[in-house]
Amino acid sequence: MQRYARIAGFLYLTIIVTSLLSLLAVESRLVVAGDRAETARRIADSDLLYRAGLVYDLAMFASVVALAWSLFVILRTVHRDLALLALLWRMAEAVVGAVTILFGVLAALLAAEPDADPALVDAMLTARDTGFDVTIVFLCLGTILNCALLYRARLIPRALSGLGVGAFALMLVGAAAGLLLPEHKDALMAAWAPGIVFEVAIGAWLLAKGVRTPRPPATAPAPALAATTR
Template identity: 35%
Template sequence: MPERNYVQVKYDSVQAYARVGGALYLTIIIIGLLGEAVIRNSLVVAGDAAVTAQRILESELLWRLGVAGQLVLLICAVALTFIWYVLLRPVNRNITLLAVFFALISLAVESVSALHLQAVLTPLSNVALKVADPQQLHALAYLSVVSHSQAFGVALIFFGVECLIVGYLIRKSGYFPKLIGTMMQIAGLCYLINSFSLVLYPPLAMLPLASDQRR
């Protein structure tokens, strides 16, 4: 294959990966916003387990759609991590692999947070548990909501480090605008500050939606 044609094919391949990555990023953002603003923000009442349980039971399908959406988001995020590796590997393969490792740990912890969202329905819809005190069941369901928020906060610590690394690679690439890399590093720093604030000041963790926004 002539060198010019080879370069063109390689350029087209990179462009294709970049387009798919952009589509995945947009999908992740939309699902994340819908999950927070439309579902959790409308159904979860901070500090009120009984009202939260009532709202979730009245909109159980909506809650389940939110859980399913979170799983789709995770699938898209895994694919996006691969695309970041393909696009940034030429800059520095070892540092790109480091970013991938942080991304996969973040996604693993975020998967646990999704399980907590699913677990919210167990004490509310399980017939075998109906003999228990409703207040206890509501408390268990609300505890799962809070556990989701806390696990998500931990996931964002690893994601924040990933953003710092990816931002660095973007700035060094020469084929991505440096401004994008700088903005990603600022975002990563904000994620780290937010998540460590939840750890160092526990009352913040009582707000289930305080840190429920990724990417």
């Protein structure tokens, strides 16, 4: 179990690093909010950088699949059916995430055309952003359930697993609100902050300390034999 816990810790940190690289090193430099033409021009002029961001995203969602598997291995002894449900939610996150990458590739191909239509590029990027919001919903559902199982089994400190439940419940509300009110999505991203803190914390904890080994249930001593002689 400790091996899978350390794998999960490494993958948590990998997901954080790759997602931040994609967001801060690529998208923040290429995507100009409200300016379709400038965004299309920047993507066309920095095709390699933009595609590097897609590779970061691919690495992130591949890590999500491996993380979901490792957490299932750890938590199936706590409650197999709920651990499987959490696995399926995280797998749904990865599948939808792969689709968002395809929209990103289409945006790059359209931007590279000599007579590129900025509106089409923007439509692909908007579809990608919306798909990413959907991945956040599945991420939150899976993480809340995983953290609830970790809390129940006391495999990590309850303060940490409780933080995960609260942080991703807040993020779930923010993601749902972002789908309903896309014009306020940037402001709602503040709801992600506690979740990022949690993923860094649990990743470091699992990598360094692993999980607590459940104690085997105590067995009652065999009853003494009654005397049969008279």
